[in-house]
């Protein structure tokens with residue numbers, strides 16, 4: 001069913017003013033739009049008045065009125081007695097002239113209907129003893145029908161003045177007449193809904209009827225002379241009486257009936273305005289008062305109806321009094337009014353109850369709704385009223401009843417948005433970091449061809465400053481031959497990936513690939529361009545590369561290493577060189593780094609390297625999450641305030657995180673951190689603030705976090721042992737350190753380095769033979785660099801020989817696997833030797849699987865005697 005008041009989609013911006021101001025909560029918020037529920041609405045129009053966005057639209061009957069005027073010869077208007085208050089306060093003469101210029105045959109004052117109705121009230125009040133509530137205001141009628149059905153018997157069964165006039169017009173003008181009633185009230189429109197021969201318009205609607213239908217403004221300025229001929233020509237014996245014309249003023253009806261006003265508690269009561277009306281109805285319902293008659297108006301008099309609401313009240317009141325006192329020229333002959341006809345018209349009406357009860361939830365259901373917006377205790381119920389409901393409890397009930405949405409809670413939304421914003425800001429920062437530290441040039445171009453983002457590498461390549469490029473059109477740069485041909489411009493035109501060589505004004509050649517990015521509707525949004533300096537790619541002697549090589553050859557010193565094994569970081573493999581290069585690139589930022597790799601590969605060494613490379617960073621604070629007992633971890637990390645718990649030091653203590661302020665916090669073995677601590681750490685990372693145990697004031701901290709683990713964190717996230725949100729927060733710059741066996745180039749450099757170190761330390765002279773080196777090279781190093789340093793130290797300390805060969809080394813490697821080292825072919829060797837190695841390896845594998853030489857023979861697909869022979873050959877068994 002189409003309601004009288006609709007919401008204009010998209011104009012509604014969730015301010016909930018209509019929810020707040022609807023006296024009967026007939027506004028439902030659905031999909032973030034506040035819509036009026038027509039069968040709960042009482043047509044008071046408050047929602048229309050309070051909506052600052054103009055999102056509430058009252059159904060338009062202007063078209064029907066226009067149709068009446070076009071199609072009918074017989075059309076009359078009824079003008080409500082509040083007309084003097086409207087706009088420029090035209091006289092009755094002017095209104096009649098104007099309406100006739102629109103095509104109306106005759107104009108009736110609704111005051112005639114009021115006169116009929118007043119007579120009827122006088123009649124029934126002579127007899128009635130119990131409460132009689134006036135039914136002249138359709139909002140009051142709707143309110144009682146829908147929300148006070150128990151008071152329906154008190155509602156006067158008399159039609160409103162407008163309806164009385166309508167019945168009179170039909171009688172006097174004939175059934176084929178069409179009627180347009182004009183007044184300030186929205187509810188009157190609803191009162192006549194479903195009628196085919198009558199519509200109700202407001203003063204504003206008739207004063208601005210649209211282009212070709214008369215001109216209200218002209219009438220305002222026209223001289224009386226010009227419009228005289230358009231006046232009513234019917235003669236009447238008298239005008240409506242003053243009381244009827246004063247009906248739109250507060251207490252108008254009671255004054256007309258009794259000649260006095262507001263004489264409660266003697267039995268007659270006058271009540272206007274929504275709060276007072278509702279109080280009065282509640283009091284009657286509860287038996288607290290029993291007035292004989294109530295003149296009830298929902299607005300403060302009809303002169304305060306929705307169409308007149310914004311005008312000054314006293315100006316409006318004065319205008320009506322002036323009209324009654326003939327202060328203006330109102331000598332227009334009135335439409336025909338016959339008292340005999342009027343006296344024969346029935347003014348009776350029957351009102352039907354229209355009460356619809358809503359489901360009421362139990363306490364448990366209400367709390368479960370409240371929980372959804374983080375309200376778990378009474379203290380969480382702020383009752384701020386921002387959602388339109390006076391209390392959080394009322395709002396939860398409205399949610400249950402389908403009138404409100406859970407998310408309508410402003411404090412909750414603000415909190416959510418705040419964290420979202422923080423998240424976005426962090427993501428943005430992280431994205432900037434990634435973009436800026438990419439070696440490739442990156443450019444983001446909007447769909448209208450303007451450069452929106454560029455990274456440092458790109459600026460270096462093209463030799464422009466950021467401000468010279470941002471907002472510039474790629475086509476312009478192409479035209480001016482700064483960067484040409486433009487791959488972005490081409491991709492924008494052709495909407496596909498394109499790679500080409502761009503030239504710059506300083507004669508550089510750039511290999512540029514443009515990738516168009518489309519939105520979900522398939523429309524082009526941006527073009528992202530990836531750029532590499534072609535000259536650098538091609539030039540082997542490129543300065544950058546030389547610089548890099550030089551740098552890596554003279555790797556910097558590390559200090560403050562608790563294991564005390566190394567002063568250097570030794571790298572020879574390309575993998576490790578690349579890792580160090582990334583470390584240097586990110587050193588200047590505060591991006592979080594996650595270092596993964598097997599135990600002993602050098603994760604801590606790399607973490608310290610990043611710290612050393614970071615300019616201005618103060619302490620390097622290392623926390624081994626696996627080493628601190630769970631019960632102490634929180635106080636160690638966060639510190640505590642004086643007397644935070646029994647046994648706490650009297651003076652309190654800063655935590656390790658606080659100690660890392662302006663430095664680097666290295667969380668080793670992060671995978672071992674308990675889940676509850678993970679949540680707390682996440683909060684610190686998000687807010688960059690921490691609160692000591694027992695403290696209330698958060699302390700701001702600025703640190704770079706480097707986390708390391710040898711566990712598979714992704715797998716742990718899947719198994720719910722590790723928080724996904726924390727994982728993403730840590731995995732901003734992921735660094736994976738490969739195991740030593742995957743980078744044999746590092747093995748020999750490390751052996752040489754540690755041999756020199758320990759020989760010097762223990763004053764020894766030891767050299768490794770070639771086959772000893774080969775054995776170490778082919779060993780799988782399950783304990784990685786740590787195992788290597790230990791082995792070398794043990795060797796130097798305990799070995800008496802100056803030349804250590806393969807057989808000696810075997811004794812130092814207690815892992816049985818080494819005795820059958822992994823087949824690693826990194827050099828040409830005699831075929832028999834290679835065959836022997838393979839056979840030995842296969843035999844040892846078969847021996848670990850099979851229980852007997854027969855089993856081994858089966859596994860290897862040879863005779864048992866062959867197995868015995870080969871075992872003897874290789875293992876002397």
Ligand SMILES: Nc1ncnc2c1ncn2[C@@H]1O[C@H](COP(=O)(O)OP(=O)(O)OP(=O)(O)O)[C@@H](O)[C@H]1O
Pocket residue numbers: 561563564565566568569570571597598599600601602603604605606668669708710785786789
């Ligand atoms: N590239 C390297 N150059 C010199 N020494 C290294 C290198 N990599 C590791 N080390 C040494 O190996 C030992 C282990 O390194 P580190 O503690 O950094 O490994 P890790 O991967 O963090 O170990 P864990 O898994 O126990 O945390 C240390 O003594 C360290 O100095």
